[in-house]
Amino acid sequence: MxxxxxxxxxxxxxxxxxxxxxxxxxxxxxxxEIYLSDPHKVTGDRLKTLLRYRVExxx
Numbered sequence: 001m002x003x004x005x006x007x008x009x010x011x012x013x014x015x016x017x018x019x020x021x022x023x024x025x026x027x028x029x030x031x032x033e034i035y036l037s038d039p040h041k042v043t044g045d046r047l048k049t050l051l052r053y054r055v056e057x058x059x
Contacts, residue, residue: 004044011051019055027054 012031019026036048 002046002048004047005049008051015051015053019053023058024055025058027056030054 016026018024032050032052034050034052036050037046039047042048
Protein backbone atom coordinates (compact mmCIF):
# COMPACT_ATOMS: atom_id res chain seq x y z
CA MET A 1 0.00 0.00 0.00
CA UNK A 2 1.18 3.52 -0.68
CA UNK A 3 0.16 6.47 1.46
CA UNK A 4 0.68 8.60 4.52
CA UNK A 5 1.80 7.37 7.91
CA UNK A 6 -1.82 7.84 8.99
CA UNK A 7 -2.73 4.68 7.02
CA UNK A 8 -0.08 2.56 8.74
CA UNK A 9 -2.60 0.87 11.06
CA UNK A 10 -4.71 -0.11 8.03
CA UNK A 11 -1.64 -1.66 6.43
CA UNK A 12 -0.89 -3.65 9.59
CA UNK A 13 -4.49 -4.93 9.57
CA UNK A 14 -4.08 -6.15 5.99
CA UNK A 15 -0.81 -7.84 6.92
CA UNK A 16 -2.34 -9.51 9.98
CA UNK A 17 -5.25 -10.81 7.91
CA UNK A 18 -2.81 -12.29 5.38
CA UNK A 19 -0.85 -13.93 8.20
CA UNK A 20 -4.00 -15.46 9.72
CA UNK A 21 -5.26 -16.73 6.34
CA UNK A 22 -1.97 -18.41 5.45
CA UNK A 23 -1.28 -20.48 8.57
CA UNK A 24 1.41 -18.11 9.80
CA UNK A 25 1.98 -16.42 13.12
CA UNK A 26 3.95 -13.38 14.12
CA UNK A 27 7.10 -14.34 16.03
CA UNK A 28 7.37 -10.97 17.76
CA UNK A 29 5.23 -7.83 17.71
CA UNK A 30 8.32 -5.80 16.96
CA UNK A 31 8.16 -4.82 13.32
CA UNK A 32 10.69 -3.34 10.94
CA GLU A 33 10.23 -0.27 8.78
CA ILE A 34 12.33 0.31 5.67
CA TYR A 35 11.84 3.76 4.18
CA LEU A 36 11.92 3.84 0.38
CA SER A 37 10.85 7.47 -0.05
CA ASP A 38 12.35 10.64 1.34
CA PRO A 39 9.56 12.54 3.16
CA HIS A 40 11.34 15.79 2.31
CA LYS A 41 11.05 15.09 -1.43
CA VAL A 42 7.74 13.23 -1.77
CA THR A 43 4.22 14.28 -0.79
CA GLY A 44 2.72 12.33 2.10
CA ASP A 45 0.28 10.42 -0.09
CA ARG A 46 3.17 9.03 -2.17
CA LEU A 47 5.42 7.83 0.65
CA LYS A 48 6.66 4.26 0.38
CA THR A 49 7.73 2.26 3.41
CA LEU A 50 8.16 -1.49 3.73
CA LEU A 51 6.58 -2.83 6.91
CA ARG A 52 7.81 -6.24 7.98
CA TYR A 53 6.97 -8.77 10.67
CA ARG A 54 9.00 -11.86 11.43
CA VAL A 55 6.61 -14.74 10.87
CA GLU A 56 6.70 -18.50 11.10
CA UNK A 57 4.51 -21.30 9.79
CA UNK A 58 2.02 -22.73 12.29
CA UNK A 59 2.81 -26.41 12.75
